[in-house]
Amino acid sequence: MARDYYGILGVDKNATDQEIKKAYRKMARKYHPDLNPDDETAAEKFRDAALAQEVLLDPQKRQIVDMGGDPMEQGGGGAGAGAGGFGGFGGGGLGDIFAEFFGGGAGGSRGPKSRVQPGNDALLRTRITLEEAYTGLKKKVTVDTAVLCDTCSGTGSESKSxxxxxxxxxxxxxxxxxxxxxxxxxxxxxxxxxxxxxxxxITDPCNHCAGDGRVKKRRDITVNIPAGINDGMRIRMASQGEVGHGGGPAGDLYVEVHTEEHPVFQRNADDLNLTVRVPMIDAALGTNFTIDQLNGEELTIDIEPGTQPGESIKVDGAGMPRLRTDGFGNLFAHVDVVVPKDLDRKTRESLEKIRNSRDEGARVRTTGDGQEESFFSRIRDKFRR
Ligand SMILES: [Zn+2]
Ligand SMILES: [Zn+2]
Incomplete structure (x- = not known):
């Protein structure tokens, strides 16, 4: 049975934290064991007053008391252990909704357990695009959890008795x-x-919730997803989880955010990577090209004359926003040099002319020959590394 914590301290149900502390200090002075040696009744009153203060100054515990429960009688098991009725969630085509509950497990306690229990935490997963991870957003998600029963205000009793x-x-x-x-x-x-x-x-169980004090309800809530959030991070939303048995305080809701793959950019922590296909001639002569960044702005990237296959171009600050600090990561454009196939006659003749004038046939580099590396030897060295 629930203890009368207000009665122990002799305070009103609406007492402020200050009044509770004052009442406790008064009792502590009166019943302190140093002043009342060998008085077991005083010692017990001293302990009770300390417990009552602890309970009433804790908002969650106080809510359980106000709902008619006893937060110190929860037993050893998980919160809301096996209270039943809210197990299977997200059945069939609910889109965002697949809330699951942590905790549970039967409490192996002795004696009566409190009818009012704190609620379980809930977990929900949602998917966002890389653009949304870049800018951050307020996202509406739908969640199915146990909420307080309106009919009985969580008391579980039709007449609220x-x-x-x-x-x-x-x-x-x-x-x-x-x-x-x-x-x-x-x-x-x-x-x-x-x-x-x-x-x-409960002598007259509520018809709406069958005495449980809560009902299952689908709600839309808005999650604030910060810019730069990483894949798989969980955002905690206090008291948006499952309301406890007997109308106990709600647990927290965790929203796990997953980022979809992007067709252009691959993310690596705060950096972004992309691969650019640069025609052979452009790699030799130099060029520039423009990409659409995740924030919608255009970015021009320069390809220097003589850019080699596999080179990467770093653009400072063009990566993802950093989540915990200011600033941005970097962008790396990896160059893939494209060699033309199926040359027409004219192009082929032009290239042959260039080849003859360059006199730079494929050759194997020998130690210390001082020659410019050939394309093939570079490729070979690359595989050796
Ligand atoms: Zn019984
Ligand atoms: Zn009800």
Whole structure:
């Protein structure tokens, strides 16, 4: 059964944090063990007051108290353990929606568990383009989670009346049974079937949520995705997860952001890479070309005369925005020199003329021959590296 934390400190339900601290200090002075040696009642009051202050100054714990629960009676298991009803999400064609829940697992506690439990965290995945990762955006996502039941305001009771002590287990939340075995009498303990281990029952369960205090609902929420977000990062949205059993405070929602592949750019941390196909003549004579950047602006990249296959051109600051600091990564344009095939007669004659005038036939480089490297030897060296 839930303890009366307000009553322990003698404060009002609407007490401010200041009033709670003041009431605690007053009790602490009165019941401090140093002033009351050998007084077990005073020691207990001192401990209770400290606990009540801790609970009431914690907004989440206080909310559980206000919903009629006891945050210090959660048992050893995960929050909302097996509360049931909100397991299978995202069934069939829901697009963005495939919220899953962490946690769970049955609490192996003894004694009654609090009817009001904090809610589970939820996880949702969403996909964005590389352009969106560059600029950042506010993205609307649809999420299916347990929300507070409007009909009973989370109390689980149609008339919003307080739960009553379970008469099957006398509020213990568990039933002890003596069983005869060949070893003699064995005492076994199991959760009370009438109150499901809560130690209290709702006499008129809410028709809308069947006493659970929450219902499943689809909501649209807006996620603020920062510029420069990396693939697979999770954005935490406080209290947007699943509302707990009995109307307990909601867990958090995590939105996991995945970036789609881009047809031009490959991302490497804060840097961007792209490959440019440069015709042989342009690589020899030099040229420039223009690309559309992720922010929509054009960028002109110069190819210097004599650019070699496999060279990369670095453009400072033309990469992705850095997520945690100012500034941008760099852009690397990797040059792929394209050699023409299927030459027409005229082009072929022109190239032959150039070849004859250049006198630079393919040759194997020998050690220290001092000659300019041939194209083929360079290729060979490249494979050796
Ligand atoms: Zn309800
Ligand atoms: Zn019971």
């Amino acid at each position: 307080k739960p009553v002590t379970c008469d099957n287990c006398n509020g213990m939340g568990e039933i002890q049974e003596m069983q005869r075995s060949f070893l003699g009498n064995v005492m076994t303990t199991r959760p009370c079937p009438k109150c499901q281990g809560f130690g209290e029952v």
